[in-house]
Amino acid sequence: MQTRAGPPDVTPSGRTFLGETPPLLVADWRKGRGRPRARLRLSGSARAPPAGGCVRAAGTRALDRVQDRKGGGAAVARVPGTRGTGGADRREPVRCRNGVPAVPVPRCVLGASAEMNTVLSRANSLFAFSLSVMAALTFGCFITTAFKDRSVPVRLHVSRIMLKNVEDFTGPRERSDLGFITFDITADLENIFDWNVKQLFLYLSAEYSTKNNALNQVVLWDKIVLRGDNPKLLLKDMKTKYFFFDDGNGLKGNRNVTLTLSWNVVPNAGILPLVTGSGHVSVPFPDTYEITKSY
Amino acid sequence: MVRASTVGAHLPAPGFDIFGDLRKMNKRQLYYQVLNFAMIVSSALMIWKGLIVLTGSESPIVVVLSGSMEPAFHRGDLLFLTYFREDPIRAGEIVVFKVEGRDIPIVHRVIKVHEKDNGDIKFLTTGDNNEVDDRGLYKEGQNWLEKKDVVGRARGFLPYVGMVTIIMNDYPKFKYALLAVMGASVLLKRES
Numbered sequence: 001m002q003t004r005a006g007p008p009d010v011t012p013s014g015r016t017f018l019g020e021t022p023p024l025l026v027a028d029w030r031k032g033r034g035r036p037r038a039r040l041r042l043s044g045s046a047r048a049p050p051a052g053g054c055v056r057a058a059g060t061r062a063l064d065r066v067q068d069r070k071g072g073g074a075a076v077a078r079v080p081g082t083r084g085t086g087g088a089d090r091r092e093p094v095r096c097r098n099g100v101p102a103v104p105v106p107r108c109v110l111g112a113s114a115e116m117n118t119v120l121s122r123a124n125s126l127f128a129f130s131l132s133v134m135a136a137l138t139f140g141c142f143i144t145t146a147f148k149d150r151s152v153p154v155r156l157h158v159s160r161i162m163l164k165n166v167e168d169f170t171g172p173r174e175r176s177d178l179g180f181i182t183f184d185i186t187a188d189l190e191n192i193f194d195w196n197v198k199q200l201f202l203y204l205s206a207e208y209s210t211k212n213n214a215l216n217q218v219v220l221w222d223k224i225v226l227r228g229d230n231p232k233l234l235l236k237d238m239k240t241k242y243f244f245f246d247d248g249n250g251l252k253g254n255r256n257v258t259l260t261l262s263w264n265v266v267p268n269a270g271i272l273p274l275v276t277g278s279g280h281v282s283v284p285f286p287d288t289y290e291i292t293k294s295y
Numbered sequence: 296m297v298r299a300s301t302v303g304a305h306l307p308a309p310g311f312d313i314f315g316d317l318r319k320m321n322k323r324q325l326y327y328q329v330l331n332f333a334m335i336v337s338s339a340l341m342i343w344k345g346l347i348v349l350t351g352s353e354s355p356i357v358v359v360l361s362g363s364m365e366p367a368f369h370r371g372d373l374l375f376l377t378y379f380r381e382d383p384i385r386a387g388e389i390v391v392f393k394v395e396g397r398d399i400p401i402v403h404r405v406i407k408v409h410e411k412d413n414g415d416i417k418f419l420t421t422g423d424n425n426e427v428d429d430r431g432l433y434k435e436g437q438n439w440l441e442k443k444d445v446v447g448r449a450r451g452f453l454p455y456v457g458m459v460t461i462i463m464n465d466y467p468k469f470k471y472a473l474l475a476v477m478g479a480s481v482l483l484k485r486e487s
Contacts, residue, residue, distance in 0.1 A: 138453070171419070171430055171438040199366060201404075201423065205386045212411070217386035219406040224366065224423070247409040247417075262387055264404075266367040269453050274387055 142270035145196040154261045154277030155186040156204075159237065163252060165289045168245050177251035179244035179285060180295040181206075181220065182237055185261060187277060189231040192265065200225040201264040202233075204240075208257040210250025218244055220259075239295075253287040314483065324485065332481045352378040352447030357391060357400065358457030363422030364389075364402055371458035374402065376447030384408060384416050384442065389449040392420065395434050400446050403429055409439075416442055 160182040168176040189200060203222040209215055220240040225231065244251075251257070260280040265273050320328070346355045355376055359368045368374070376391055384390065386408050393400045406428065407419040417439035421428040430438060463470035 170428065201367060201387075203387050203406075207386075213409045214412045215408070215410040217408040219386050222423075226366065242406065264367075264387060264389070267452060270451065272389065272449055272452050274385075 138269045141196045141268055145194055145267065146271055148194070150192050150263075150265050150273055150275040151278055152187060152189060152191055154279035155184075156259055156261060156279060156281040157184040158182070158259065158281055158283045159184065161283060161285060162290050162293070162295055163286050163288070164291075165249065165252075170243055170245060172247075175249070177246040177249050179206075179246070179251050179257075181240055181244065181259075181283075183221075183240075183259065184237065185233050185235040187233040187261065189225060189233065189263075192263075192275075193227050193231060196267045196270060197227055197265055198268050199227060199266045201266065202261060203263070204259060204261050206244065206257050206259050208250070208254055210246065210248060210254065212248040212250055216247065216250070218242075218246075220244055251285045252289065254285045256282050257285055258282045320485065328482055328485070332478065335481060350375075350377040350447065351380065352376045352391075354391070354400065354446055357402070357446075358460045359402060360399070360461070363424050364404070365424045367423060368402065368452070369454075371455055371461055373453040373457040374449045375451030375453070377450050378445065378447040380442070382448075383410065383414075384418050384445070386418075390420065391446045391449060392440055392444045393446055394432060394444065395437075401429070401432065402449060 158181055160180075162180040164178045164180070165175055166178050167173055168178075183204070185204070192200060201222065201224055203219045205217050205219045207215070207217050220242055221238065222241065225233075258280050259282075260276055262274060262276040265275060347353060349355075357374050357376060359370055359372045359374060362370055374391070384405060386405050388405050389402060390405055391400045391402050401420075403420040403422045405418050406421050408416060409418070410416045418441075419428055419430070419439060433440070463473070
């Protein structure tokens, strides 16, 4: 609805709200005011005229070129078709015909109409903004916890050890040493959890060296502690979850099998560190195989 | 009236006008557009290859496809891998490996390591969410993995972002459409 006197706004279809061709253009040409607008070739770069102002397509181009001449800065691409407009247009102050100074309105190329353009561009900027906010938040989560020390003291104790020698049914079909261990774990993991820890993957691993292999590591037991679960570990007389098979017969008479509790910190976003708890226990394995008893 | 129709002709018909910028350009500007497009493509390629060199892994960013490592990694999560060959494989590490003869890499955890004096390592992996170890996934008769099968170690984690890649893999038409739209917007829009 028009509230001010002046030329009616022009819709993209070329018709005004009142349903007639813009009178000002034809009338101005007829009265001979200024140069005939028809001479300004706009080289087919069809644009939706800016809403809320007069038809500024041609005049804004003059604005570009006036600034170019004054500033002499960045080279503005010369638009073909406007070359022949003559000097008068360049020096004219940029105004609408009714005397209201023109406001250069940003144009949108990929827009169907003024209304559709607003919805799309709003959705676009909303999406881009929320994406960048989420990215910043994720980065903040990562950087605030990236250099934290995730180690806590752990107390381990082994109460019973047994050794057998059987065919390794989990893989290579050779007779290998099979160890059985009963252990206790005491640890308080509360200080590890913070806003960026999703879960802790705890695992108890046995490390030892044998004649065949310089280093052996076998994971005997694991547990997943999610954020929110009870972080205090008080486990007694636990049996191993996985079979303690050696690659060969290296457990028999092994003096030094070291058990350590480690954890893999899984963050909401960021680094996945592997941390070993401070505290381990070294146990010797028996020299003989247990044949009669079962574990 | 001839004049009126000429004046009216510059007002656009409703509809998309994606070639508007393109029409205004002279030859030099067009060359610039193409060069701009080529710059973007080669920058992306350079960044990717640079990451490969920096991390030492042939595939520095991977997307988790299955749920075998839940609840740590879900389908659609992004993993950042590095592979510095001086660091030995140790139990508890999350490694990405390729089974001989298959091209899809697998993300699992190392549970057994046996290393010899000369540095040869053989190791066994399993998924956190799996009941059994990975020997069923290895080649027929293969019981252990070796260093040469490893693509990288998982060092960083980013949730959900990889869903885009999964969608593009499951619906290739979407991938082509996305690439076409991005390519067109770079080629046809003039940078002001």
